[in-house]
Amino acid sequence: MRHLLDIQSLSQEEISEILRLAENLKEILIRPIPKVPTLRGKLVLLLFYEPSTRTKFSFERACKVLSADTMSFSAKGSSLEKGETILDTVKNLYALGVNLLVIRHNLSGTPHFLAKHLKIPVVNAGDGIHEHPTQALLDLLTVKEKLGTLSGLKVAIVGDIKHSRVAHSDILAFQKMGSSVYVTGPAHLLPEPKEREFFEVKSGGFKVCYKMEDALKDADVVMALRIQRERHGEPFIPALKEYAEIFGLTPKYLELIKEKALLMHPGPINWGVELSYEMEKYPFQVILDQVENGVAVRMAVLLRFLSGD
Amino acid sequence: MKILLKKGRILDPSSGLDFVGDLLIEDGNIRGVERDIELSEKNITMLDCQGKLIFPGLVDMHVHLREPGEEWKEDIESGTRAALYGGVLRVACMPNTKPVNDSPEVTSYILKRAKEKAWVTVYPISAITKGQEGKELSEFGRLKKAGAIAVSDDGKWVANSALMKRALLYAKNFDLPVISHCEDPFLSFKGQINEGKISAKLGLKGIPSSAETIAVIRDLLLAKETETSVHLAHLSVKENIPFLKWAKEEGIPFTAETCPHYFTLTEKEVEGYNTLAKVNPPLRTEEDIYAIKNALKEGYIEVIASDHAPHSPLEKEVEFELASFGMLGLQFLLPLSFNLVREGVLSELKLLEYMITNPSKILRVTPPSFKEGALAEVIVFDPEEEWKVTEEIIQSKSKNTPLLGKTLKGKVKMIILQKTIYRADT
Numbered sequence: 001m002r003h004l005l006d007i008q009s010l011s012q013e014e015i016s017e018i019l020r021l022a023e024n025l026k027e028i029l030i031r032p033i034p035k036v037p038t039l040r041g042k043l044v045l046l047l048f049y050e051p052s053t054r055t056k057f058s059f060e061r062a063c064k065v066l067s068a069d070t071m072s073f074s075a076k077g078s079s080l081e082k083g084e085t086i087l088d089t090v091k092n093l094y095a096l097g098v099n100l101l102v103i104r105h106n107l108s109g110t111p112h113f114l115a116k117h118l119k120i121p122v123v124n125a126g127d128g129i130h131e132h133p134t135q136a137l138l139d140l141l142t143v144k145e146k147l148g149t150l151s152g153l154k155v156a157i158v159g160d161i162k163h164s165r166v167a168h169s170d171i172l173a174f175q176k177m178g179s180s181v182y183v184t185g186p187a188h189l190l191p192e193p194k195e196r197e198f199f200e201v202k203s204g205g206f207k208v209c210y211k212m213e214d215a216l217k218d219a220d221v222v223m224a225l226r227i228q229r230e231r232h233g234e235p236f237i238p239a240l241k242e243y244a245e246i247f248g249l250t251p252k253y254l255e256l257i258k259e260k261a262l263l264m265h266p267g268p269i270n271w272g273v274e275l276s277y278e279m280e281k282y283p284f285q286v287i288l289d290q291v292e293n294g295v296a297v298r299m300a301v302l303l304r305f306l307s308g309d
Numbered sequence: 310m311k312i313l314l315k316k317g318r319i320l321d322p323s324s325g326l327d328f329v330g331d332l333l334i335e336d337g338n339i340r341g342v343e344r345d346i347e348l349s350e351k352n353i354t355m356l357d358c359q360g361k362l363i364f365p366g367l368v369d370m371h372v373h374l375r376e377p378g379e380e381w382k383e384d385i386e387s388g389t390r391a392a393l394y395g396g397v398l399r400v401a402c403m404p405n406t407k408p409v410n411d412s413p414e415v416t417s418y419i420l421k422r423a424k425e426k427a428w429v430t431v432y433p434i435s436a437i438t439k440g441q442e443g444k445e446l447s448e449f450g451r452l453k454k455a456g457a458i459a460v461s462d463d464g465k466w467v468a469n470s471a472l473m474k475r476a477l478l479y480a481k482n483f484d485l486p487v488i489s490h491c492e493d494p495f496l497s498f499k500g501q502i503n504e505g506k507i508s509a510k511l512g513l514k515g516i517p518s519s520a521e522t523i524a525v526i527r528d529l530l531l532a533k534e535t536e537t538s539v540h541l542a543h544l545s546v547k548e549n550i551p552f553l554k555w556a557k558e559e560g561i562p563f564t565a566e567t568c569p570h571y572f573t574l575t576e577k578e579v580e581g582y583n584t585l586a587k588v589n590p591p592l593r594t595e596e597d598i599y600a601i602k603n604a605l606k607e608g609y610i611e612v613i614a615s616d617h618a619p620h621s622p623l624e625k626e627v628e629f630e631l632a633s634f635g636m637l638g639l640q641f642l643l644p645l646s647f648n649l650v651r652e653g654v655l656s657e658l659k660l661l662e663y664m665i666t667n668p669s670k671i672l673r674v675t676p677p678s679f680k681e682g683a684l685a686e687v688i689v690f691d692p693e694e695e696w697k698v699t700e701e702i703i704q705s706k707s708k709n710t711p712l713l714g715k716t717l718k719g720k721v722k723m724i725i726l727q728k729t730i731y732r733a734d735t
Contacts, residue, residue, distance in 0.1 A: 008510060085627060108512035109582035109629040116581075128630070130512020168512060192517070195509035 003115045003122040004301055006131040007172040015176060019141050021300035022293070028065060029295060039068035042306045045098040047073045047090070048125070049105045054267055054291055055125050055135070059102050062298035068306065071098065090114055100305055103127070121305040129163045129228075135266055136169035138297040140177060142290050143221055146262055151178030156215040156257075158247060159225030159274055160189040160236075166266040167225055168199075174221075175201035182207045184215035185225075185247050189236060212247065216256045223264040224249050224274040240273050250276040262286050310354075310728055311335050313346060317358030317689065321365060322662040323678035332363055334685040337727035342679045354730065358689055361722060364661050365677035366398025366429070366686035369642065370459075370488075370668040371542060371566065371614035373635070374400070374431070377418060378407025383619040383706050385419070386426040388639070391617070391704040393428040394733050395639040396688040396721040400617075401432040401672060403463040404441065411436035411447045413455035420456045429726070432458035432672060437476045437487065441465050446476055453483045458672050461488035461542070464589060464634070466524050468494055470531065477537040486671050488540045491524035492516075492590065501630055503576040503591040511582065513629065516591050518546035525549045529556045529563055538562035540671055543616050545571045545590040547600030553609035564671050565604075566612035568638060569645035572601045578711045584625045584632035586711040588618070602654045605663070612671065613663045615642040619707035637710040640703060644719035647692055651718075689723035696720050 001014060028034055044063045048056050056072075063070045073093065090101065101122045103111050108128030115122040126132040144150050155174045161167045161183045171181045181199075183190055183206075190208050191199060200206045209215040216222060227237065237243050249263070263275075263285040271277055279285065312334040319330050319342055331346040332339070369392065375383040392400050402419065404410035410419065416433045423431035435457035439445045441464075449460060460480060466489065467473040473489075480487045497520040502508050504515025525541055529552060532539040544553075544567050556563055575594055578586035586592060604610040618635025625632050646664065649655045655663070669676035677686035696702070698712045724731040 087626065105628070107628045107630040112582045113628055128512055129514075165512065168509075191509060192504060192515065194505045194517075195515065198506040198509035 001304070003111070004133055005111050005115060005122065005124045007133045007136050007169045007176070008131070010133070010176070012176050015137065015140065015173065018137055018297065018300050018304065019144060021303065022137070022141050022296040025299045025303070026296040034065055035067060036065065037067045039063070039066040039302060039306050042068040042099045043071065043097055044068050044100045044102060044302065045071050045073065045093055047101060047103045049075050050126070052104055052125070054294065055104060058291070058294040059125060059298050061295050062302055065295070066299055066302055068302065071096070086110065087114070087117055090118065094118060094120065100302065123301055123305070126165050128165065129168070130165055131169045132165040133169050134294070134297055134301060135166045136173035138290055138294040139170055139223070139264060140173055141293045141297055142264065142286050143262060145293070146286060146289070147220060150174070153179040153220040154218055155179050155181045155221040155223065156219040157181060157183045157223045157225065158212065158215065158249060159185045160228050161185055161191060161225070162189045163228040164225045170223065171199050171206060172201055175205040180205050180207070182209055182215040182219070184209040184212050186237065186243070212253070213256060216253050219257045219261055221262045221264060222249065222257055225266065226268060226270060227273060244273050244276070248274055248276055249279055251278050254282070260284055264290060266290070311348070311350070311352070312354045312356065312725060312730065313348060314356045314358045314363055314687070314689065317361045317363035319363045319679065320657050320661055321679040322658050322666045323365070323676050324680060325658065326679060327658055332679065332687065334687065334725060337685050339679050339681060339683045339685055341681065356689070356723065356730070360691065360693070362657065362690045362692060364688055364690070365665055365679060366688055366724070366726070367396050367643065367664045368399045368668040368672070368676065369397045369615050369617070369639065370401040370612065370672060371568070372400040372402050372617045372639065373405065373619065374402040375619060376406065376422060377415065381623070381706070382621050384426070385422045385431060386428070387704065387706045388617070388619070389423070389427040389429045389431060391637070391639040393724055393726070393731060394704045394721065395641070396643050396690065396724060397429065397615070397639055398677060398686045398724070398726060399430040399432065401434050401458055403434055403461060404436040405463040409436050409441050410434070411439050411441070413448070413451045416452055416455040416457050432674070434459045434461050434488065436460065437462045437467055438472065443467050443469055443472065446472070446479060449479055449483050449485055453485055457485065458674070459486040459488055462490065464490055466490050466492045466494060470527060473528070474531050474535060477531055477535040477539060481537055484673060486540055486673065487537070488542050489524070489528050490542050491521050491528060491544070493520045493523045496520035496523065501587065502579050503593050505576060505594065507576045507580060511579070518548045518593070521546050521590055522548040522552065526552050529561055532563050533559065533561045536562065538564060541565040543568050543571065543590060543614070544601070544610060545593050545597060547597045550600050550604050550609060553604060554607070557609060564612060564667070565610040566614050567601050567605065567610050568614055568616045569642055570636065570638070572598050572605070573645050573648065574711065582629040583711060584627070584629055585636060585709050585713070587629065587632050587634055588636050589634035602649065602652070605649065606654050611663055611667045613642070613646050614668065615639050619705045620709045621707050625709050635709070637703065637705055637707065639705070641698070641710065641712055641717065643690065643721060644717040647719040685725050685727050687725040688721060690719065691722050692719045694718070694720040
């Protein structure tokens with residue numbers, strides 16, 4: 001593994017290994033002084049071309065716990081505004097001695113493009129509508145912690161599957177670990193029939209449901225996704241009110257899912273749209289656990305790439 | 310001055326010639342095609358063509374020469390040199406130049422530059438609508454007078470059906486062929502590659518096959534209603550084929566074209582975000598390739614063109630979604646198309662008909678041929694020679710092809726254009 005670009009190219013063993021490492025590293029975070037010198041002297045470039053709060057700070061926190069230095073880059077006010085290409089920008093930054101690049105970009109495949117041209121590891125922190133591998137890994141870690149297993153589960157993902165890189169990574173990740181994934185939402189925001197073959201990692205492991213009930217019934221894990229209005233480029237949803245009424249997760253659905261089913265959301269949440277306000281009180285809601293586990297997973301990823309040099 | 314080509318397999322789709330024999334060129338014109346031509350004079354250039362095919366130069370009706378406006382990608386000199394090396398001795402160039410070729414001035418400029426710089430004949434295609442914007446018709450009459458051979462909005466479908474109908478009717482006044490790029494822009498909006506398994510894998514917006522088929526059906530209906538032939542450019546999907554068959558049976562006037570990449574390469578080429586394989590319409594699936602070959606065999610598609618679309622690294626070595634659509638085609642047109650003969654899809658003569666006579670008919674020009682007195686536009690082709698695609702071999706300014714590093718079978722060995730012999734090997 002030279003880079004972490006997507007879940008699709010990871011084997012079950014590689015995923016398990018990262019999760020094991022993250023579980024071990026999590027202990028550091030609860031120490032009185034949560035900092036170890038393991039990556040001292042390493043320089044991590046955080047290249048975020050899109051607004052990001054949790055992912056960016058999660059990576060930054062992970063770097064700092066492991067004593068790696070960080071350089072943050074914001075497209076605004078940079079040489080990009082003077083017309084420089086992303087490749088030239090990154091090559092220049094690489095020349096400053098960067099050991100690892102974390103990139104978030106609004107265009108699918110940008111991390112792959114940079115990985116082709118760079119000698120350092122590239123970690124995809126979300127690219128367009130393609131994938132968000134570390135988010136899927138932290139979701140796996142959270143489910144494993146809470147339910148004790150990643151196999152034999154029914155995972156329901158609700159919402160804009162088509163434009164969600166989180167969903168794309170999760171669909172693959174949960175199936176690779178032995179669970180089944182059911183997706184539901186407005187039909188035009190679900191994978192096209194011709195595209196579905198890709199998401200079927202194993203037979204029966206992936207299903208598209210047009211009725212919310214079919215996806216949610218007996219689910220062990222329910223993940224609500226944010227409506228990605230910024231990615232649509234055109235009005236895909238007639239009205240948020242209708243979306244909230246039909247596809248929003250409300251207490252009425254609690255009857256369908258398993259008693260102790262986990263409720264997840266990759267954030268940021270539009271309360272009252274994909275999740276009704278009442279759901280904030282749902283006892284098995286693990287949204288902040290996901291955020292916490294994000295740091296551990298990213299520590300594991302950084303360590304995997306940078307500790308051997 | 311005499312040039313005698315000896316013992317080659319002579320193929321001429323215009324006259325149906327197919328035999329092993331000799332071809333005599335005198336002062337730049339065809340003088341004779343016989344089983345055996347014996348000349349006693351000295352000062353004859355004799356060319357041994359044993360094991361080679363000899364046929365008239367190809368006519369490629371879908372080429373982008375990028376001049377004026379984008380000369381860093383290609384210009385009339387480099388583009389026509391690539392054509393020459395590919396055995397293409399006449400090219401029709403699309404109007405998406407900068408400025409767009411929608412005025413007699415730009416059309417005349419292209420012809421003037423071609424006269425000064427071109428290695429082969431250049432036919433300018435002008436835009437159907439001003440600025441290719443799909444709003445107002447261009448001045449077909451003045452464009453034709455300036456030398457436009459056809460009209461097309463190239464990469465843009467004229468989505469306004471009333472305007473397209475008007476264009477088909479107005480073109481009748483001037484006997485101008487109308488070429489349509491069939492793509493419903495709403496269905497292909499922001500699309501990058503074929504919609505399917507790979508688009509899901511790469512997280513790239515897919516272009517559904519319906520975007521092409523819907524446009525094909527509309528254009529066929531308008532052709533029927535206006536009783537005007539429409540030429541459907543670079544078809545790529547299997548869903549078109551039943552409609553093409555229906556249109557032939559109905560007697561609807563239309564012609565259809567495809568390109569070698571649509572019967573050779575699949576969408577798998579874009580894996581790894583390979584921008585060199587990003588092309589519009591996108592590369593499709595094995596099933597589409599099978600259907601396109603079948604349509605060629607049945608004659609529903611009767612033109613093979615290259616859609617030569619050069620782009621420099623500035624447009625290709627970028628994020629996939631920012632990369633321009635298009636790949637080179639001129640130098641690979643013949644070797645890739647000749648695979649159709651090897652696979653039994655088309656005979657040699659039929660293939661040449663699709664690459665010489667049919668495009669000539671559509672463009673209303675006399676095709677290159679071996680008729681006595683015709684200008685010498687002659688290709689000597691070795692169907693067996695294998696060669697590797699390298700940047701050095703490519704004559705275009707740009708090197709954007711997913712074929713780089715691959716081995717192709719079939720090579721243009723010599724081109725005789727009037728009095729000049731070009732050896733493509735050197």
